Amino acid sequence: MSGAKVKPVEEWFENLGHAKETRTKIHFYFQDVLGGESPTVHKVAQSGITATSPTNFGQISMIDDLLTAGPEPDSEVVGRAQGTIGFADLNDTAIHMGLNILFTQGKYKGSTVTVSGRNPIFKTDRELAIVGGTGCFRMARGVAISNTHSFDVETNYGVLEYTLYITHY
Numbered sequence: 001m002s003g004a005k006v007k008p009v010e011e012w013f014e015n016l017g018h019a020k021e022t023r024t025k026i027h028f029y030f031q032d033v034l035g036g037e038s039p040t041v042h043k044v045a046q047s048g049i050t051a052t053s054p055t056n057f058g059q060i061s062m063i064d065d066l067l068t069a070g071p072e073p074d075s076e077v078v079g080r081a082q083g084t085i086g087f088a089d090l091n092d093t094a095i096h097m098g099l100n101i102l103f104t105q106g107k108y109k110g111s112t113v114t115v116s117g118r119n120p121i122f123k124t125d126r127e128l129a130i131v132g133g134t135g136c137f138r139m140a141r142g143v144a145i146s147n148t149h150s151f152d153v154e155t156n157y158g159v160l161e162y163t164l165y166i167t168h169y
Contacts, residue, residue: 012138019169024137026108026164028078029149031066035156040065041085055094056087067101071149071159079103085119094120097128101164103135111135113164115144130166142166 012019033040040063047058064082068075083099101113112135117128126146133140142165149159 009138016139016169022168024164024166024168026166028067028069028162029071029075030081030158030160030162031068031073032063032158032160033065033156034158039156050087053087053090055089055092057090058087060084060086063099071161073159076105078105079108088118089120092120093122094118108136111137113137113140113166115164119146121148130164133166133168137166137168140166140168 031040041061042063043059043061045058045060047053050056050058062084064080066073066077067079067081069078070076080102081099082102083097085095085097085099088094088096095118097115097117097119099115101115103109103111112133113130114132115128116131119126119128124147128144128146130140130142130144145163145165147161149161151158
């Protein structure tokens with residue numbers, strides 16, 4: 001193998017047996033813009049029944065949401081949430097999420113955490129799996145807790161609160 005990134009990862013992996021497991025808790029907000037002039041959620045596909053489904057079953061969207069330290073849109077930027085969401089339940093409004101949380105500022109800058117799972121969007125304390133990560137979150141696992149902080153139906157703008165409980169090396 002060649003490449004500038006391979007050697008540091010190989011060294012990290014070879015020393016993994018001596019590495020100490022670390023636990024990190026991170027709290028932030030998604031700025032989820034579903035409408036207006038600059039949406040961050042875009043529908044890319046739908047099934048034959050999406051238009052008549054009470055749960056939007058089969059609708060698939062890509063997201064690139066801004067992550068902020070506080071719930072206000074002009075709060076300090078900490079990163080982006082990028083990935084795919086799809087309405088995946090015929091009977092309950094729940095989405096399947098496959099997201100990369102990319103940290104663009106601070107001590108985690110350049111690192112990612114991957115979140116996957118079922119998100120019943122009208123419930124509180126929604127639990128999603130942390131299934132991986134990169135950078136300082138290599139071999140991450142854990143739990144993400146999601147709650148809707150606010151949603152403005154007129155502007156189609158949501159603020160989602162997330163707390164990540166991460167175990168990593």
